[in-house]
Amino acid sequence: MCGIVGVLGKSEVAPLIVDSLKRLEYRGYDSAGVATLDQGKLVRRRAEGKLRNLETLLENAPLAGSAGIGHTRWATHGAPTVPNAHPHLAGRVAVVHNGIIENYLELREEIVAAGAILESETDIEPVAHLVNLALDRGKTPREAIAEVLPRLKGAFALAFLFEGEDDLLIGARKGSPLAVGHGDGEMFLGSDAIALSPFTDRITYLEEGDWTVVSRTGVEIFDKDNRPVERAEARSSVTSSLMDKGNYKHFMAKEIHEQPQVLGHTLSRYFDYTTKTARVAGAEGLKFKDLQRLTITACGTAYLAGLVSKYWFEKYARLPVEIDIASEFRYRETPLSEKDTALFISQSGETADTLASLRYCKAHGAAIGAIVNVAESTIAREADMVFQTIAGPEIGVASTKAFTCQLAVLAALALQAGRERGVLSAERERELVAELIEVPSLALQALSCEASIEKLAQPLSKASNALYLGRATNFPLALEGALKLKELSYIHAEGYAAGELKHGPIALIDENMPVFVIAPHDAIYEKTVSNMQEVAARGGRIVLITDARGAAESGSSAVSTVILPDMSDIVAPIVYALPVQLIAYHTAVFMGTDVDQPRNLAKSVTVE
Numbered sequence: 203m204c205g206i207v208g209v210l211g212k213s214e215v216a217p218l219i220v221d222s223l224k225r226l227e228y229r230g231y232d233s234a235g236v237a238t239l240d241q242g243k244l245v246r247r248r249a250e251g252k253l254r255n256l257e258t259l260l261e262n263a264p265l266a267g268s269a270g271i272g273h274t275r276w277a278t279h280g281a282p283t284v285p286n287a288h289p290h291l292a293g294r295v296a297v298v299h300n301g302i303i304e305n306y307l308e309l310r311e312e313i314v315a316a317g318a319i320l321e322s323e324t325d326i327e328p329v330a331h332l333v334n335l336a337l338d339r340g341k342t343p344r345e346a347i348a349e350v351l352p353r354l355k356g357a358f359a360l361a362f363l364f365e366g367e368d369d370l371l372i373g374a375r376k377g378s379p380l381a382v383g384h385g386d387g388e389m390f391l392g393s394d395a396i397a398l399s400p401f402t403d404r405i406t407y408l409e410e411g412d413w414t415v416v417s418r419t420g421v422e423i424f425d426k427d428n429r430p431v432e433r434a435e436a437r438s439s440v441t442s443s444l445m446d447k448g449n450y451k452h453f454m455a456k457e458i459h460e461q462p463q464v465l466g467h468t469l470s471r472y473f474d475y476t477t478k479t480a481r482v483a484g485a486e487g488l489k490f491k492d493l494q495r496l497t498i499t500a501c502g503t504a505y506l507a508g509l510v511s512k513y514w515f516e517k518y519a520r521l522p523v524e525i526d527i528a529s530e531f532r533y534r535e536t537p538l539s540e541k542d543t544a545l546f547i548s549q550s551g552e553t554a555d556t557l558a559s560l561r562y563c564k565a566h567g568a569a570i571g572a573i574v575n576v577a578e579s580t581i582a583r584e585a586d587m588v589f590q591t592i593a594g595p596e597i598g599v600a601s602t603k604a605f606t607c608q609l610a611v612l613a614a615l616a617l618q619a620g621r622e623r624g625v626l627s628a629e630r631e632r633e634l635v636a637e638l639i640e641v642p643s644l645a646l647q648a649l650s651c652e653a654s655i656e657k658l659a660q661p662l663s664k665a666s667n668a669l670y671l672g673r674a675t676n677f678p679l680a681l682e683g684a685l686k687l688k689e690l691s692y693i694h695a696e697g698y699a700a701g702e703l704k705h706g707p708i709a710l711i712d713e714n715m716p717v718f719v720i721a722p723h724d725a726i727y728e729k730t731v732s733n734m735q736e737v738a739a740r741g742g743r744i745v746l747i748t749d750a751r752g753a754a755e756s757g758s759s760a761v762s763t764v765i766l767p768d769m770s771d772i773v774a775p776i777v778y779a780l781p782v783q784l785i786a787y788h789t790a791v792f793m794g795t796d797v798d799q800p801r802n803l804a805k806s807v808t809v810e
């Protein structure tokens with residue numbers, strides 16, 4: 203993960219670098235640092251923890267210089283301490299890095315044997331030393347970089363600054379994204395368009411294996427074989443304004459409450475409200491009509507959106523779905539051919555495992571579709587067909603509105619697939635679309651249960667463990683509820699298919715175990731209620747999330763009930779996601795954890 207930035211500016215660059223890092227903090231917030239050239243000499247400031255610590259440091263001890271690099275870190279190698287914070291210096295070289303250098307141990311041994319003294323436990327400090335050793339042997343900066351880059355195994359986006367070279371930045375990318383920003387007499391490097399958004403909208407994305415030599419007047423780009431290459435300049439539409447929380451205490455609260463609106467935007471992009479049909483532009487490239495199976499790959503919450511859609515594709519389109527988490531899929535060597543279609547789901551569009559899986563499928567000839575929120579992301583750029591979620595920027599680390607918007611797009615794709623495969627009648631499609639169109643209004647009504655959910659936070663905060671149960675499309679939602687609770691409140695939680703409970707996990711049930719049962723009154727409601735009774739009989743403290751009819755028919759086993767409006771099956775997993783998110787949110791707020799930036803996490807997971 204980590205975010206990197208480099209600036210060749212007209213005046214002092216440290217404040218510009220900090221401004222860019224604020225936008226990159228979604229990539230990690232374990233430490234941050236800036237290095238500049240003050241009259242040709244490398245100087246730096248680094249601070250542990252959030253960026254505001256670095257800002258305070260820079261207020262007390264500003265950095266001069268019109269050339270600099272900066273970094274916000276998600277720790278991989280070495281604890282989040284100042285010595286491990288980037289930029290790393292070695293002699294005349296400073297470097298910032300996003301990614302993992304896999305052969306760093308070998309490189310460490312080599313440079314220690316050469317007499318270097320290492321300050322950090324990181325995988326990148328040896329690289330700075332290797333470049334410095336090459337400079338000591340009389341190489342120019344670009345010769346030194348050309349010599350060292352082929353020796354690095356793993357994934358990286360790098361930005362180098364050199365002592366005495368006030369008009370030079372060198373960047374390189376392999377596996378992790380890096381872009382060049384073009385200014386007027388100024389030039390920039392950054393992890394993505396968001397990092398560059400305060401400076402310019404003229405962006406060149408480096409391609410895999412590229413490296414670049416940047417000065418204030420121009421940029422040269424080389425491919426992995428050191429051949430000069432041209433890469434197109436694009437206009438970025440990423441807004442430069444920093445997102446604010448509005449009247450909300452946290453981004454997450456704002457994003458939960460934005461869902462009725464952004465679901466409306468996303469649904470209206472993919473459904474025709476007049477004809478009540480799914481109308482997904484570009485879906486023909488997914489070849490639904492003759493497809494034997496659809497492969498879906500994603501991570502975390504995005505994977506759970508995919509898991510919900512498996513039920514939809516199989517039920518409404520009779521299309522078998524093979525779904526896996528990307529970190530497993532990428533190494534499974536799944537047989538694929540040009541007859542296959544692979545669908546990837548990612549909010550950020552930068553998740554390393556999802557991207558690697560996409561590349562695997564592409565290399566095997568499959569048609570590639572991607573559901574992404576960030577339109578200019580790497581996954582969006584590498585997919586054959588992009589279906590954007592219109593969720594707007596999601597800043598809270600825990601995904602909320604991106605998840606429900608992913609579901610909205612997936613529902614459209616499933617219905618379109620059903621129609622194209624001739625298994626979904628026009629009438630049934632109209633009924634289902636009519637139900638889906640109601641989602642924004644149902645989501646708004648669902649938010650009115652917030653006060654009752656807030657009351658659950660205090661008792662839940664005392665628990666060490668929690669269980670979430672659901673069946674069919676509510677099973678992935680149970681997994682999502684447990685994931686959200688874990689990441690925000692640090693309470694251990696598990697999601698289970700309700701019917702699976704008696705095959706093991708029921709042994710965990712006692713009077714200290716909160717059990718959330720997600721059970722709208724649907725065709726299998728009674729089955730879930732039976733599982734609920736089994737929990738109640740063993741003293742489990744049940745919170746039932748259901749509708750009025752479900753509440754009336756639940757017996758007296760639940761200690762609390764959250765009542766949502768009535769809704770159809772296809773709509774339920776989208777709308778029921780909201781109370782599930784609110785439970786985790788309010789518990790975290792009650793416990794005083796860092797809701798928008800939970801410990802150890804980052805919004806964009808660009809390392810595997």
Ligand code: F6R
Pocket residue numbers: 501502503504505547548549550551552553556599600601602685686689805806807
């Ligand atoms: C959980 C969460 C993560 C992400 C996962 C994938 O709340 O946000 O599990 O869903 O890291 O990220 P994207 O969607 O950016 O690929």
